[in-house]
Amino acid sequence: MSDNMVLRGAKLTDGRKVDIAIVDGVIAEVAEAGSGGIAGGRELDCSGLFVSSGWIDLHVHAFPELHPYGDEIDEIGVKQGVTVIVDAGSCGADRIGDLAASRAAALTTVFALLNVSRVGLQRIDELSDLAWLDKEQAMQAVRLYPDFIVGWKARMSGSVVRENGIRPLEIAKELAEATGLPLMVHIGSAPPKVEEILPLLTRGDVVTHYLNGKSNRLFQADGRPIPALIEAVARGVRMDVGHGTASFSFGTAEAAKHSGVRFDTISSDIYRGNRQNGPVYSLAHVLSKFLALNYSLSEVIGAVTANAAQWLGKPELGRIQAGDRANLTLFSVTGEQITFVDSEGATRIGEHQIIARGVYTNGRFIAC
Numbered sequence: 001m002s003d004n005m006v007l008r009g010a011k012l013t014d015g016r017k018v019d020i021a022i023v024d025g026v027i028a029e030v031a032e033a034g035s036g037g038i039a040g041g042r043e044l045d046c047s048g049l050f051v052s053s054g055w056i057d058l059h060v061h062a063f064p065e066l067h068p069y070g071d072e073i074d075e076i077g078v079k080q081g082v083t084v085i086v087d088a089g090s091c092g093a094d095r096i097g098d099l100a101a102s103r104a105a106a107l108t109t110v111f112a113l114l115n116v117s118r119v120g121l122q123r124i125d126e127l128s129d130l131a132w133l134d135k136e137q138a139m140q141a142v143r144l145y146p147d148f149i150v151g152w153k154a155r156m157s158g159s160v161v162r163e164n165g166i167r168p169l170e171i172a173k174e175l176a177e178a179t180g181l182p183l184m185v186h187i188g189s190a191p192p193k194v195e196e197i198l199p200l201l202t203r204g205d206v207v208t209h210y211l212n213g214k215s216n217r218l219f220q221a222d223g224r225p226i227p228a229l230i231e232a233v234a235r236g237v238r239m240d241v242g243h244g245t246a247s248f249s250f251g252t253a254e255a256a257k258h259s260g261v262r263f264d265t266i267s268s269d270i271y272r273g274n275r276q277n278g279p280v281y282s283l284a285h286v287l288s289k290f291l292a293l294n295y296s297l298s299e300v301i302g303a304v305t306a307n308a309a310q311w312l313g314k315p316e317l318g319r320i321q322a323g324d325r326a327n328l329t330l331f332s333v334t335g336e337q338i339t340f341v342d343s344e345g346a347t348r349i350g351e352h353q354i355i356a357r358g359v360y361t362n363g364r365f366i367a368c
């Protein structure tokens with residue numbers, strides 16, 4: 001049973017107001033607000049609200065039993081206005097089947113990046129033993145879940161790789177090439193250094209945590225991007241925010257904006273701890289920080305809709321179009337002043353806050 005309904009008078013980020021009719025979970029019509037051509041089903045007055053295609057969070061941790069990096073799918077999905085989440089490497093080949101099975105009980109659509117280590121985040125040093133980088137087992141998982149696994153994940157920081165340096169990334173890249181799937185690489189504290197990591201990445205690969213403020217970061221002390229970053233962006237390597245507990249610095253974000261190294265996608269790296277205690281709280285909260293950095297609403301929302309959908313190779317998830325399955329997020333933009341805190345305790349004052357109000361996805365309307 002799908003919820004047939006008409007969303008009346010919601011605003012798009014380009015300022016147009018529309019009525020959207022949904023029949024049997026599919027967008028039947030998108031019309032200029034008040035044009036009256038559409039009717040049927042439940043009416044929802046959306047005046048004062050914005051509508052976009054459903055938000056996509058490209059970096060979350062949605063395998064609840066893992067500590068510290070785990071959470072419940074719908075808590076970080078539809079309840080926060082996020083219709084599609086991509087679990088970023090919580091599981092390797094050992095547990096990816098359990099993550100795939102957990103989708104059945106969720107209202108949120110879930111995809112996964114397979115951790116190149118078979119143990120995934122059952123350990124937080126999952127690349128410290130090369131025996132866990134079992135290529136045949138990893139390839140087998142990709143063959144088993146072709147509609148679920150959308151890429152690979154490798155966490156390239158010192159506490160994860162320990163003595164193995166750049167070697168896990170070389171193996172990850174071999175897996176990515178063998179499967180034709182992109183690779184998301186987490187950057188953090190060295191070793192390895194970002195200057196060793198970036199040259200291995202090619203078009204379509206993603207650097208997550210690109211705005212971190214750690215010493216092994218992508219921007220020099222004077223704020224200019226390191227040469228390897230400029231080269232990577234020119235090759236088509238994509239930049240993802242992956243805010244997380246420790247990986248978003250306002251200072252770095254300002255340097256990136258000043259030097260024109262734009263985000264492709266804004267993701268949260270959300271899990272139980274940073275959802276409940278900050279500094280992430282929600283994808284909407286992370287998006288609001290980018291309004292405080294003076295990005296426009298359409299740039300910010302575009303990063304979690306069209307841009308993310310394009311990277312997934314699923315453009316229909318990033319648009320509002322008659323004939324597509326309805327995948328929508330309703331949100332408001334409030335005007336109260338708010339103090340935002342980054343991963344290092346630095347603050348900025350914002351004038352606006354994005355608040356998720358509801359989603360329509362998989363045939364159902366869910367209020368936030």
Ligand SMILES: [Zn+2]
Binds near residue numbers: 059060061088269
């Ligand atoms: Zn993460």
